[in-house]
Amino acid sequence: MKATVLVRPKEGILDPQGQAVEQSLRKLGFDVEQARVGRVVDVEVAASNAEEARTKVEEMCKQLLANPLIESFEIEVA
Amino acid sequence: MKAKVAVVQFPGSNDDHDAQWSLQALGADAQLVWHAETELPHATRAVVLPGGFSYGDYLRCGAIARFAPIMDAVTRYAGDGGLVLGTCNGFQILCEAGLLPGVLRQNASLSFICRDVAVRVTRNDTPFTSRCEPGQRLVIPIKHGEGAWFAPRDLVEELDARGQLLLRYEDNPNGAVADVAGVINEAGNVMGLMPHPEHAVDPLLGSGDGALILASLLDAVRERSLAAA
Secondary structure (H helix, E strand, O other), rough: OEEEEEEEEEOOOOHHHHHOOOHHHHOOOOOOOOOOOOEEEEEEEEOOOOOHHHEEEEEEHHHHOOOOOOOOEEEOOO | OOOOEEEEEOOEEEEEEEHHHHHHOOOOEEEEOOOOOOOOOOOOOOEEEEEEHHHHHHHOOOOOOOHHHHHHHHHOOOOOOOOEEEEOOOHHHHHOOOOOEEEEEEEEOOOOOEEEEEEEEEOOOOOOOOOOOOOEEEEEEEOOOEEEEEOOOOHHHHHHHHHOOOOOOOOOOOOOOOHHEEEEEEEEOOEEEOOHHHOOHHHOOOOOOOHHHEEEHHHHHHHHHHHHH
């Protein structure tokens, strides 16, 4: 099954990359209050149903895909 | 007999030979150990994880290297009280592996920084700083894009209270929380730092201050060997 993981810098964590993007968007004339930059990971996981896929991907996030000190994650199962 | 120190080579390590050279210059028998090995060489007295860009820094710096086969042996070694030092990428790997607290993040400036920095040694009762005076100022180069150490505030306070924030920048170059340049684990046998002591062992190259850290480590190795004998 296909799953998409969205990894984001946790709220309150300084995100210099996001700040640079935010400033660049402002320079282009966009009225931007804030930009934060995260990461998308698409995975195809062997699972018989969506729930099983979600459980497996959640474990992947905890063990590797996100660092819980600084990042939060969301999982979408197609 | 010379103390055997294992310097681990990951794909993308690039300070492995400098680490080996500097340890040998200080009298150790430093051996390069490939990441795919599953055991450290017999009679290893200390392990050094060198700087570089292991696995291209993919995902997060150090995040992939921690799964290298040799890391199981390094984790066991550290768990048994063995001395482990990580510099730069080695520090990042030790944090990702959970052997040291915190995590290294992108520099606040987003720039790769390569220059000498001054750090203060907070304690000298550790195997990595015994040759320093408490509060001593060391000048050691940094060269990193992701060197901003981070931990949540309550953890920083705990670590500070336990004296684990071993090196602190005099003039914070990268946005590290609490000016932290190096930390030690609670047991006192694993240390990581962003500056490169292996690049500062000869005043001819700008500073010899890094030798104080490496020589402290080798002193600890000798003391332990004598105690064991």
